[in-house]
Amino acid sequence: MHSSVxxxxxxxxxxxxTYGDDYILDDKLGLGRTFDGIGGLSGGGATSRLLVNxxxxxxxxxxxxxxxxxxxxxxxxxxxxxxGDAQTTDGTEPSHMHYENDENYFRGYEWWLMKEAKKRxxxxxxxxxxxxxxxxxxxxxxxxxxxPDITAKYVVSWIVGAKQYHDLDIHYIGIWNEKxxxxxYIKVLRDTLDRVxxxxxxxxxxxxxxxxxxQIASDMLAEPLLFDLIDVIGAHYPGTExxxxxxxTGKALxxxxxxxxxxxxxxxxxxxxxxNQNYVNGRMTATISWNLLASYYERLPFGRxxxxxxxxxxxxxxxxxxxxxxTAHTTQFTQPGWSYLQTVGHLKSGGSYVAxxxxxxxxxxxxxxxxxxxxxxxxxxxxxxxxxPCNVTFYLKGSFASISQLQVWRTKFDFKTKKHVFxxxxxxxxxxxxxxxxxxxxxxxxxxxxxxTAQKGTHPDPPPSAPFPKLYEDDFNVRNPSFxxxxxxxxxxxxxxxxxxxxxxxxxxxxxxxxxxxxxxTWATDANQAISVIGDYSWRNIVVTSDVFIEKPGxxxxxxxxxxxxxxxxxxxxxxxxxxxFADGTYRVTRDxxxxxxxxxxxxxxxxxxxxxxSLAVKERNATVTLDGTSLWDGGVDWVPKYGWAAIGxxxxxxxQFDNFSVEAE
Ligand SMILES: *[C@@H]1O[C@H](CO)[C@@H](O)[C@H](O)[C@H]1NC(C)=O
Ligand SMILES: *[C@@H]1O[C@H](CO)[C@@H](O)[C@H](O)[C@H]1NC(C)=O
Ligand SMILES: *[C@@H]1O[C@H](CO)[C@@H](O)[C@H](O)[C@H]1NC(C)=O
Ligand SMILES: *[C@@H]1O[C@H](CO)[C@@H](O)[C@H](O)[C@H]1NC(C)=O
Ligand SMILES: *[C@@H]1O[C@H](CO)[C@@H](O)[C@H](O)[C@H]1NC(C)=O
Ligand SMILES: *[C@@H]1O[C@H](CO)[C@@H](O)[C@H](O)[C@H]1NC(C)=O
Ligand SMILES: *[C@@H]1O[C@H](CO)[C@@H](O)[C@H](O)[C@H]1NC(C)=O
Numbered sequence: 001m002h003s004s005v006x007x008x009x010x011x012x013x014x015x016x017x018t019y020g021d022d023y024i025l026d027d028k029l030g031l032g033r034t035f036d037g038i039g040g041l042s043g044g045g046a047t048s049r050l051l052v053n054x055x056x057x058x059x060x061x062x063x064x065x066x067x068x069x070x071x072x073x074x075x076x077x078x079x080x081x082x083x084g085d086a087q088t089t090d091g092t093e094p095s096h097m098h099y100e101n102d103e104n105y106f107r108g109y110e111w112w113l114m115k116e117a118k119k120r121x122x123x124x125x126x127x128x129x130x131x132x133x134x135x136x137x138x139x140x141x142x143x144x145x146x147x148p149d150i151t152a153k154y155v156v157s158w159i160v161g162a163k164q165y166h167d168l169d170i171h172y173i174g175i176w177n178e179k180x181x182x183x184x185y186i187k188v189l190r191d192t193l194d195r196v197x198x199x200x201x202x203x204x205x206x207x208x209x210x211x212x213x214x215q216i217a218s219d220m221l222a223e224p225l226l227f228d229l230i231d232v233i234g235a236h237y238p239g240t241e242x243x244x245x246x247x248x249t250g251k252a253l254x255x256x257x258x259x260x261x262x263x264x265x266x267x268x269x270x271x272x273x274x275x276n277q278n279y280v281n282g283r284m285t286a287t288i289s290w291n292l293l294a295s296y297y298e299r300l301p302f303g304r305x306x307x308x309x310x311x312x313x314x315x316x317x318x319x320x321x322x323x324x325x326x327t328a329h330t331t332q333f334t335q336p337g338w339s340y341l342q343t344v345g346h347l348k349s350g351g352s353y354v355a356x357x358x359x360x361x362x363x364x365x366x367x368x369x370x371x372x373x374x375x376x377x378x379x380x381x382x383x384x385x386x387x388x389p390c391n392v393t394f395y396l397k398g399s400f401a402s403i404s405q406l407q408v409w410r411t412k413f414d415f416k417t418k419k420h421v422f423x424x425x426x427x428x429x430x431x432x433x434x435x436x437x438x439x440x441x442x443x444x445x446x447x448x449x450x451x452x453t454a455q456k457g458t459h460p461d462p463p464p465s466a467p468f469p470k471l472y473e474d475d476f477n478v479r480n481p482s483f484x485x486x487x488x489x490x491x492x493x494x495x496x497x498x499x500x501x502x503x504x505x506x507x508x509x510x511x512x513x514x515x516x517x518x519x520x521x522t523w524a525t526d527a528n529q530a531i532s533v534i535g536d537y538s539w540r541n542i543v544v545t546s547d548v549f550i551e552k553p554g555x556x557x558x559x560x561x562x563x564x565x566x567x568x569x570x571x572x573x574x575x576x577x578x579x580x581x582f583a584d585g586t587y588r589v590t591r592d593x594x595x596x597x598x599x600x601x602x603x604x605x606x607x608x609x610x611x612x613x614x615s616l617a618v619k620e621r622n623a624t625v626t627l628d629g630t631s632l633w634d635g636g637v638d639w640v641p642k643y644g645w646a647a648i649g650x651x652x653x654x655x656x657q658f659d660n661f662s663v664e665a666e
Contacts, residue, residue, distance in 0.1 A: 016349040020391030020437060025343050025355045025365065028398040032340035033252070035356055036232075036285045037125055038275060038331050039077025040066065040292030040307055041257060042113055044131050044177060045088025045523075046490065047291035047306065052109045052480075053313035053487040061459040062310045062318050066293060067120040071457030072320065073307055073327040076336050077125040078117045079256070079288050080110040081177075082158050084132030085495050086520035088177075090296040090568055092491045094484065095134045096158055098515055105161035107484045107497070114168050125336060127256075127288075128158060129174030129207060135518030135653075142521050145182040152185065152192040159198060174204045174256070177523065178236060181206040181216065186229050202231035207256050209236040210380065217246035232256075235284075239380040240274060242282040254286040259323075260305050261377045263294060265413055265420060268322025269375035271307075272368045272411070272445045275330050276352045280344050286336075289323070297490055297645070299537040301568035305378070313487065315466035325411055325422035325456070329447045332454040333364040333409075350387025351440070363400050364449040367392075371442050374415055393437045394448075401434050406448040413443040423456045468536040473662040477510045486512050492567040492574070494530025494650065499657060508549065508611055511657040514650045524569035527593055531571065531649035533564050534663070541666035543617040544646045549657040550583045553608040557582035557651030558658075562618040563644035564593075576644050577637050579616040579625045580651060583608040587632055589625055591640050593649070599623075600633045611659070619666075 042048040051062065065072035083093030094107040105111065117124050133144050137151055144151045155173065162168040173193070175181045186203065193201050206216040213235035220227040233246055234256025246253050255278045261267040271289065278284040294306030304311075307327060310318040334356045341355040351369035371387045396403055408426040429436045429448065438446065447454075474486055476498060484497045489512070499513035514530045535542075542562050550556045557580050564576040574593040581587045587604035591597040604627055606612055615626040624634035646663040650656045 016388055016390035020393055021348045022393050022395065023343070023353065024395045024397060025341060025363065025400055026397035027341055027357060027400070029342060031357070031359070032342045032344065033283060033285050035334055035336060035338045035340060036252060036254065037076030037336040038327055039075050039079055039125065039286065039288040040073070041079040041288050041290045042110060042292045043081025043088065043093055044290060045081055046091025046093050046296060048109055048113055048293055048295045049091055049490055050313050050488065051293060051295040051310055052112065052483055054310065055316055058316040058318060058462050061462070062293065062308070063116045063120065064457065064459065065308060065320050065324055067117045067124065068457065069121050070332055070453050070455045073324045074121070074331040075124070075327070076331060077127065077286060077288055078114060078292070079127035079129065080114060082128045082130040082155065083108050083110065084130055084520055084523070085134045085516045086132030086522045087493055087524045087526045087569060087571055088131035089302065089524065090300040092493065092495055094495045094497065096161055097154060098134055098495070100136045103157065105165040109483060111162070111166050111168070112482055114162070115166055118168065125172070126168060126170050127172040127174065127204065128170050129177050130155060131177045131523040133521040135520050138521035142519070144176060144521050145185045148182065148185040148188040149192070152189040155189065156192045156196060156198070159201065160196060170201060172202050172204050172232065174207050174234065177207050178209045179523070183223065183226055187225065190229050203229060204232040204234040204254070204256055205230045207234050207236060213238050214243045214246045217243065217249050220249055221245055237379050238278070238282055238284065240277040240281040242284065247283060253282065253284045254288070255284045256286070256288055257290045258287050259289040259377065260302060260379065263304050263306055263309060263321040263323050265322045265415065266374055266376060268326045269370040269413055269443065270377035271323040272326035272329065273370045273375040274377065275326065276354050276366055276368050279340055279354050280346065280352045297533070297537065297567070300490070301570070312465060314468055316463040317465040318462050322420065322422060326445055328423050328454070329409065329411060329445050330366055333366070333447050333449040333451045347390065347392060349390035349440070350385060357399070361399055362450045363396070363403060364447065364451060365394065367438070367440065367446040369440050369442050369444045374413055374443050387442045389441045391437055391439050393435055395435045396431060397434065403431050403450060405430050406436065406450060407452055407454070409447040409454060411445040412441065415443065425456070470665045472535065475660050476512050479510070489532040489534050490567065491532040492571040493527040494532070494653065496532045496648070508547065508657070508659050511549070511659045512661070513655065513657045515655065516653050517655060518653055525572050527572045527574070529593055529595070529649055529651055530653065531564070531574065531593055531647050533567055533645035533647045535646045536665065537645055538643050539563070539645065539665045540643050541619045542646060543615065543664045545613065545615040546648055546661045547611050547613050547659040548581065549611050549659070550581070550606070550608045551655040551657070553583050555582070555584065555652065556608050556654050556656065558656045559649050559651070560614050560616050561647040561649070562616055563641045564647040565641040565644040575641050576647065577616065577618050577623050577640050579614060581606040581612065581614060581627065582651065587625070587627065589623065589633060595651070599637060600635060602632065604632060613660070
């Protein structure tokens, strides 16, 4: 452990004295830090992909649970990925500038999501952060800092676009997610922001991950220019702890990405513990959940690591998970701009408490008694500790001495009976002689507050869960004009967008087109082939059919696939049954996306700029591939995955189109 880490020891043995434990809440000696809010992160990457395809009213209901004040999570902050055309964990998100001379502020769904959030909470804090950049930014070097003015202009154009086309004010901008930062780039970014009148937009840095989570703080102390440029120090998965150098800067400290934990009830417990202890142990004044909403195929990496789950647009089913309610314990009772009291800390019997005030007499106290095993997060490791039931007495002093009663809201996780109680309003407590006593059990969250507006919002139950339809067809002719991507396709390398051929194209006017033509400045290990997956991961025997149009002569090529078994950062290693045709007049059937494990190859007579219909039928251990209805090959497919998604894609970063896609599962 670093000597500089602030270690907060909890009592080795929890003690609850016979008459209970006493805690003072006082503002006489001054206040603590300013609270900046609790938020969710959409992106990093493609974590909200499926949300947009939900029918109403379900889509709006999901958004209500996330953003509507006094309803559900009632989030204060929405952080989004600035799409960079590259894989950023659960998919790619499109850039607003695929090419140097290209600008489009209507791609993807983050603009729409920000507007929906703002519609519900006009005060929501908006943050943008790049994970990846389109290839032209890096001049083929997969590095964004060699031409800092170009990168800064690119990022600032995204902020300008947000304002100009969507009337969205971005409040904070980041550098490069979990990658190295560059002092000169940050300086140029600041200058570029200032020049276009965005001097109020603050810079967060460096969104680093262990062991670099707080490194920038030390760098700031050593470099005055860096110190001046950075407004907020954002660290990822800090495990509720900070370092002395970070405190020494006096800057706001944020857990700018945290949680990343399966959203079952232990996940809800993890999140409750983080929301309190990020401040108690680490003086962090904002915590942002990766991710906002688990709205991507569950079998992609980190399935269900969102505050709630919405991964079935085809059925309309979604699940309001416990993290929504543990969020509400803080968010519905405070607002950014409130101050923490100095009197916050651990309970002697285990657990923690924080207190916040609006400095106009309102007081909110959040207490959590989550036990170790019921609140472990995915990372970092959580050292053991004990929590025991205890009667605790709080004494209200200073401006709070005259408070006569407090609203009480309680969550109780009961892992034995599974009869959890989330955000339940209890009778308010009377404060007599400036104090009140609370009987605390383990695995509880309590909010006591003068705020009276909180509510546990509900919508009618959504439709039941159902698998992806066995027969699915899309000719890409019927489109939702708000979106550029076809429903349910989850791009894992490259970007597949609706395309309209304006010249006289015959029957293929509206198609789906892969548009990334150059390897991006990647964040993860994108494949060298573009691929978009769709359907049900448990599909085994399926027929995939698509019309295809290779645009790149010579080496250009496209594929359709069955049993595609991997996406996310592992997409390079995706296996399945892949049927390729190439512009050079050949075809191939392979077991892998890289195209190295060949099952069959031969002549197809295919070329670029002609439409063909490909079909791939995989049944048990056999496959049949046809081109325009004529069988090219059938045979056994050994050593392929048992199950996986359907997929489409291209042989390289090249333009290609797809039309009349269909998949039929047994
Ligand atoms: C937004 O903030 C203003 C000023 O703090 C406040 O008066 C208003 O109630 C807030 N609106 C919502 C929807 O929270
Ligand atoms: C608390 O906040 C409310 C608004 O939410 C306000 O009306 C009230 O005056 C504040 N102060 C106290 C002491 O309740
Ligand atoms: C917590 O989990 C560990 C590992 O699974 C187990 O050994 C231990 O008994 C559990 N503790 C409690 C209090 O359940
Ligand atoms: C809390 O107080 C009640 C009586 O008010 C008592 O029955 C209970 O045992 C106490 N709990 C603890 C853990 O001391
Ligand atoms: C558009 O259609 C025309 C006419 O069929 C065709 O020649 C051209 O290649 C198509 N363009 C694209 C980009 O598909
Ligand atoms: C798509 O396929 C259907 C038959 O399945 C056919 O009627 C239609 O013409 C096709 N569309 C195009 C653009 O080829
Ligand atoms: C697979 O192919 C083999 C040999 O061609 C054939 O005997 C077998 O019946 C086929 N199995 C299925 C499920 O089609």
